[in-house]
Amino acid sequence: MQWDESSSDSDGAEVAFQLNPCKILNQLRQSGQLTDALIKVENQSFPIHRAIMSACSPYFRALFTNELFHTDRREVVIPGVSADIMKMIIDYAYTLKIKVRPDNVEALLPAADQFNVMGVVKACCDFLTSELTPENCIGIYKFAKAYFCHNLERNSFRVLMQDFITVAKDSSEFLQLTANELCDILSHDELNVRNEELVFDAVLRWIDWEPERRKSSIPKLMRSIRLGLLTTQYFVEKVKTHPYVKESDECKPIIIETLKFLYDLDMEEDKAVDLTSPLARPRVPHELLFVVGGWSGGSPTNIVETYDTRADKWVVSDAMDTGPRAYHGTACIGHMIYIIGGFDGMEYFNSVRCFDAINKTWSEVSPMNAKRCYVSVTLLDGLIYALGGYDGHTRQSSAERYFPRKNQWSLIQPMNHQRSDASAACHDNRIYICGGFNGAECLSHAECYDPRANQWTMLTPMRNRRSGVGVIAYRDHIYALGGFNGISRMNSGERLNPVTNTWTPVADMYSPRSNFALEVLDDMIFVIGGFNGMTTIFNVECYDGCTDEWYDASDMNIYRSALSACVVTGLPNILDYISTDRETERGRKSRLHTAKLNE
Known part of the structure; x- marks a missing residue:
């Protein structure tokens, strides 16, 4: 028998012993004592206490309290469930513990739903959520929908939308969808695709699985593709001429409508797309x-x-902080954006501001140990690192990191060199910082920090001196772009192979620039704004590592340099930050951009 012991005073004069009712009742059940009913499943019988099962399950409560159920009746036959699953349900009623596994969840969830044992339903849903992958999200989504598991349905649908390209390429479940199910998926605004060419490819893969039976669905599926977002060249060469499309009479009106739409857009380069279409x-x-x-x-x-x-549009947000700052750093953890250090024209900051992108509120968190303008900021393992900078008097070699849970900054090993106006990035559990200014000259040297050893190591210098440089990790390399070499602003770039510790040049940007922002988005490097040697600019361009080419993107709304940027993923209120009418100046410039991406 299980006892719990507790003392009510310090001298041990009074000791109270308390029973653990759940354990005792379970022991009584297992020994067959004081039970008042038998649940029969298949060829097995399970003695139970009606009160315990009624407390756990509305199904059994309704059964045992029904007027037609005689109190002297002991045996209850339950069809449609296996003995193993029934035993798990009964064990849960007494212990509130359940072990969900891949080999039992598909049988356990329907049984828990049948008996309305919500604790087991939740345990199954939590387990399936933890097991979600692009390969199984469609099956779990259908399963959740069938049993009205709304949270699991939302979670699995989110994976389907977020990782659709992987789903379409690798999932066997994708090939089992009906035409109506596929149309419903492709019609969603939340479908995460870099361009509509990928949606057309997914449709072809689905039809190719059973072409004779499925190719008749091509007109319906074509209506789910945003054909007006394709380039005219791609549409004419890849879509219009495809045998599935060409052989379908029902596709002809769609072809004519799309060609007219694209032709009108091509004839007027600056015409905005009619997004009501x-x-x-x-x-x-x-x-x-x-x-x-x-x-x-x-x-x-x-x-x-x-x-x-x-x-391809910039939107000015109403979520501005109370005070301005420049030459600062930015880092994002979850949906929290941290603004670190900088300068407001008069004061050099060690302060750190935090923006909650969901609630749209600003707050102050713990300040750094040093004032840092021209600071280099990066994020590694959930910790924010602030490196070097200028405090108004001295260029810093010091570095520190921020623990968000503790709201605390701690100094780490100083760098080997003083540097401000450098830039840093993380790769393979190490921090790389390149270039900058030491108060006398622009720097070409770079170094690497290992947080496990708390040690900085010098790397091969860059091929160019770069202050106001942009540094970012991309495709297993460290890219150093633009900057000021002491004479002029540069549009050149180079990348470090961390394995061989060697630098190689990359394609030049269109615009020379220093003190710009850069981020990786849609598997491309975006460089944003900056100073070109004569004026502050608002131009944005992006780099595709597959082609080693740069492409124009839409300009910002305001000219700015000494800015900072970060990417926030999975915002539940993302519609608050994008154009509500979804208008875009998607003229020839952005259409040529897309065309080059698909060459």
């Missing part, structure tokens, strides 16, 4: 680029802009 409504992005602060119009600014990759 289902042909051209942009998808909702799953990642959002935030740009905060900077130097604009001769003074620092507090303006926040967001970039919608799907509409």
Whole structure:
């Protein structure tokens, strides 16, 4: 028998012994004592206490309290469930413990749903949520929908939308969808696709699985693709001429409508797309680029802009902080954006501001140990690192990191060199910092920090001196772009192979620039704003590592340099930050951008 012991005073004079009722009742059940009913499943009988089962399950409560159920009746036959699953349900009623496994969840969830044992239903849903992958999300989504498991349904649908490209390429469940189910998926604004060409490819893979039976569905599926967002070249060469499309009479009106839409757009280069047409409504992005602060119009600014990759549009947000700052750093943890250090034209900051992107509120968190303007900021293992910078008197070699849970900054090993106006990035559990200014000259040297050893190691110097440089990790390399070499602003770039410790050049940017922001978005490097040697700019361009080429993207709304940027993923209120009418100036410039991506 189980006893729990507790003492009510310090000298042990009074000791109370308390029974653990659940354990005792379970022991009584297992020994067959004081039970008042038998549940029969298949060829097995389970003695139970009606009160315990009624407390756990509304199904059994209704059964045992029904007037037609005689109190002297002991045996209850339960059809449609296995003995093993019934035993798990009964064990849970007495212990409130359940072990969900891959080999029992498909039988356990329907049984828990049948008996309305919500604790087991939740345990099954939590387990399935933890097991979600692009390969199984469609099956789990259908399973959740069938049993009205709304949270699991939402979670599995989110994976389906977020990882649709992987689902379409690798999931066997994708090939088992009906035409109506596939149309429903493709019609969603939340479908996460870089371009509509990928949606067309997914349709072809689905039809190719059973072409004779499925190719008749091509007109219905074509209506689910945002054909107006394709380039004219791709549509004419890949879509219009495809045998599935060409052989379908029902596709002819769709072809004519789309060609007219694309032709009108090509004839007027600056014409905005009519997004009331289902042909051209942009998808909702799953990642959002935030740009905060900077130097604009001769003074620092507090303006926040967001970039919608799907509409290729910048939107000025109303979520501005009370004070401006420039030459600062930015890091994002979850949906929290941290603004670190910087300068407001008069004061050098060690302060750190935090923006909650869901609640749209600003707050102050613990300040750094040192004032840091021209600071290099990066994020590693959930910790924010602030490196070097200028405090108004001295260029710093010191570095520190922030623990969000503790709201505390701690100094780490100083760098080997003083540097401000450098830039840093993380790769393979190490921090890389490159370039900058030491008060006398622009720097070409780079170094690497290992947090496990708390040690900095010098690397091979860059091929160019770069202050106001942009550094980012991309495709297993460290890219150093633009900057000031002491004479002029540069548009050149180079990348470090961390394995061989060697630098190689990359394609030049269109615009020379220093003190710009950069981030990776849609598997491309975006460089944003900056100073070109004569004026502050608002131009944005992006780099595709597959082609080693740069492409124009839409300009920001304001000119700014000394700004900072970060990417926020999975915002539940993302519609608050993108254009509500989804209008876009998707003229020839952005259409050529897309065309180059698909060459």
